[in-house]
Amino acid sequence: MSELVPGGNTPLPDEVLTFRVPGPFDLSALVTDDGGKVRGDGDFVFYNQPAAPGVRLDGDRLTVDPPRLRPGATRVTLVVSPADLTTPLGRLPSPTVQVTAPDGRALARFTPPRPQRETLLLLAELYRRGTAWKLRALGQGYADGLAGIARDFGVDVTEDTGGTGGTAPTAAGPGTAPVATGRGGSPRTPGGGLGTSTGTGTGSRSGTGGEDLLGPVNSARAAAGRPPVRLDDRLTAAARDHAGAMAARGALAVESPDGVSVYHRVVSAGYSYLTIGEHLVSGPRSPREFVEYCLSAEQTRRTLCDPAFDQAGIARVPDPRTGDLYWTALWARPFSRAGLERTAREVVALTNTERAAAGLRPLGTDTTLTAAAQAHSADMVARDFYAHTSPEGSRPWDRAAAAGCGLRAIGENIACGQRSPAEVVQGWMDSPGHRANILKPDFTHIGIGLAGGSRAGTYWTQLFGG
Numbered sequence: 529m530s531e532l533v534p535g536g537n538t539p540l541p542d543e544v545l546t547f548r549v550p551g552p553f554d555l556s557a558l559v560t561d562d563g564g565k566v567r568g569d570g571d572f573v574f575y576n577q578p579a580a581p582g583v584r585l586d587g588d589r590l591t592v593d594p595p596r597l598r599p600g601a602t603r604v605t606l607v608v609s610p611a612d613l614t615t616p617l618g619r620l621p622s623p624t625v626q627v628t629a630p631d632g633r634a635l636a637r638f639t640p641p642r643p644q645r646e647t648l649l650l651l652a653e654l655y656r657r658g659t660a661w662k663l664r665a666l667g668q669g670y671a672d673g674l675a676g677i678a679r680d681f682g683v684d685v686t687e688d689t690g691g692t693g694g695t696a697p698t699a700a701g702p703g704t705a706p707v708a709t710g711r712g713g714s715p716r717t718p719g720g721g722l723g724t725s726t727g728t729g730t731g732s733r734s735g736t737g738g739e740d741l742l743g744p745v746n747s748a749r750a751a752a753g754r755p756p757v758r759l760d761d762r763l764t765a766a767a768r769d770h771a772g773a774m775a776a777r778g779a780l781a782v783e784s785p786d787g788v789s790v791y792h793r794v795v796s797a798g799y800s801y802l803t804i805g806e807h808l809v810s811g812p813r814s815p816r817e818f819v820e821y822c823l824s825a826e827q828t829r830r831t832l833c834d835p836a837f838d839q840a841g842i843a844r845v846p847d848p849r850t851g852d853l854y855w856t857a858l859w860a861r862p863f864s865r866a867g868l869e870r871t872a873r874e875v876v877a878l879t880n881t882e883r884a885a886a887g888l889r890p891l892g893t894d895t896t897l898t899a900a901a902q903a904h905s906a907d908m909v910a911r912d913f914y915a916h917t918s919p920e921g922s923r924p925w926d927r928a929a930a931a932g933c934g935l936r937a938i939g940e941n942i943a944c945g946q947r948s949p950a951e952v953v954q955g956w957m958d959s960p961g962h963r964a965n966i967l968k969p970d971f972t973h974i975g976i977g978l979a980g981g982s983r984a985g986t987y988w989t990q991l992f993g994g
Contacts, residue, residue, distance in 0.1 A: 531961045532638040532652075532665035535945035535984030536914050540627065540635060540654065540661050547590045548626045549651065552615070553608045557583055557590055560603045562785040567600070592654055594661050602656040605666075609648040617643035617669075625651050627663060639959070640667025657787070741842045741857075744819040745832065752833040762799040763841025763858045769793050770808075771845040771856040778847050780808050780854070783983060787912075790856065795909075795981040800863035802871060802978075803947050804985055805831040807857040810847075818844075818855055836861055836948065863980070872898065872976035874949035875990065879966055879974065882957055886967050894993060896933035897975025901989040903927065904942075905977035908987045914944055924991060935973060935993030939965040944984035952988050970994045 530538035556574035578585040582596035627636040646669030746756040770790045783789040812818040822832040837859035844855045880890040924940035941962045946952035956962035971994040
């Protein structure tokens with residue numbers, strides 16, 4: 529069974545699949561094509577409309593039969609909200625989706641970080657890549673409930689005139705991006721089924737280089753006691769391309785329908801990074817409004833003022849139809865061998881802190897395990913997969929042996945999307961399977977690898993031996 533982290537994905541068989549989300553939640557689903565839009569209200573499956581072609585909702589279980597989905601359907605996005613609408617998600621346990629095969633075999637499981645002020649989560653999406661089906665873990669939140677998500681997926685919603693309206697969706701968890709409302713008050717959000725086209729012509733002609741934004745950004749960082757960032761031409765080019773792609777599509781997204789993510793654009797521009805963050809926003813009309821938005825919430829403010837970042841690329845491109853501005857801001861620290869080694873040491877130190885708290889001996893760093901872990905992270909980025917088993921079938925112990933490791937017991941943790949050693953180790957500790965590896969008494973040595981790029985930003989490998 530695959531234990532997923534936000535941004536991770538795993539292949540699933542082309543057969544009837546059951547998705548169960550136990551607990552005090554309402555489960556619903558949206559059936560879309562590659563463009564991320566429903567064809568009609570019939571593609572919105574929820575408690576008042578529990579069935580669509582190939583999809584059926586029964587309490588806390590959603591059954592999906594991929595071959596029976598309506599023509600053109602390539603994605604099914606799972607959505608959870610509180611069963612009691614008066615209870616915020618932040619007061620409930622984090623929802624877990626469990627995926628099983630027809631014979632009851634457990635195929636995958638995903639628990640996102642605990643929501644904060646969100647009222648609804650895009651939990652995961654089943655999507656088709658070529659002729660195969662995969663599951664992607666999302667954990668991405670909205671603050672305005674089903675009405676906001678329905679609008680974004682193209683479902684008509686009748687407004688309650690007594691409501692407040694105009695609430696912006698919020699991002700939850702690694703690998704997602706903050707958003708703002710457009711000038712017309714229509715919420716927009718990246719990720720999930722909301723893809724963008726990959727064309728870059730609009731961005732290359734109309735995007736700005738971010739010079740006018742750098743002053744307000746660095747003023748905000750200085751007020752928070754953070755060092756300034758400086759513009760990098762490669763990050764700026766990637767930001768311009770991504771903003772142009774979103775403007776051409778008229779929708780915010782981390783990844784376009786054909787799988788090109790903002791992180792792909794960064795690497796394609798020739799920029800290698802140790803850590804990266806992003807703001808994908810539509811609506812602000814000036815640098816001042818953009819920075820004010822970034823400072824308006826804890827998560828977006830933390831990214832803007834993160835001391836780990838020292839370079840930036842910022843661009844804004846207008847939607848040719850509406851004139852709305854689409855912004856991409858990239859914040860990063862460039863790759864260096866010394867930085868890689870320092871980051872790996874931090875992961876080892878945090879891991880050993882957890883072991884010490886459990887009364888276990890610390891793990892020593894092993895060069896062969898380190899080489900195998902680094903190679904696996906780089907391989908996942910280069911070949912665009914996320915799994916313990918590589919496309920040709922090599923497994924953790926195979927890779928350790930190939931690197932010259934003579935240790936007999938081998939274990940592996942992987943993760944993607946986390947932006948710091950603290951975040952990735954906490955994610956592993958929050959997952960029972962990964963926690964068991966970290967706290968296994970038989971392990972004596974460890975190696976850490978990380979690489980940036982592909983769909984989820986940063987790919988981490990933690991390889992144990994004993």
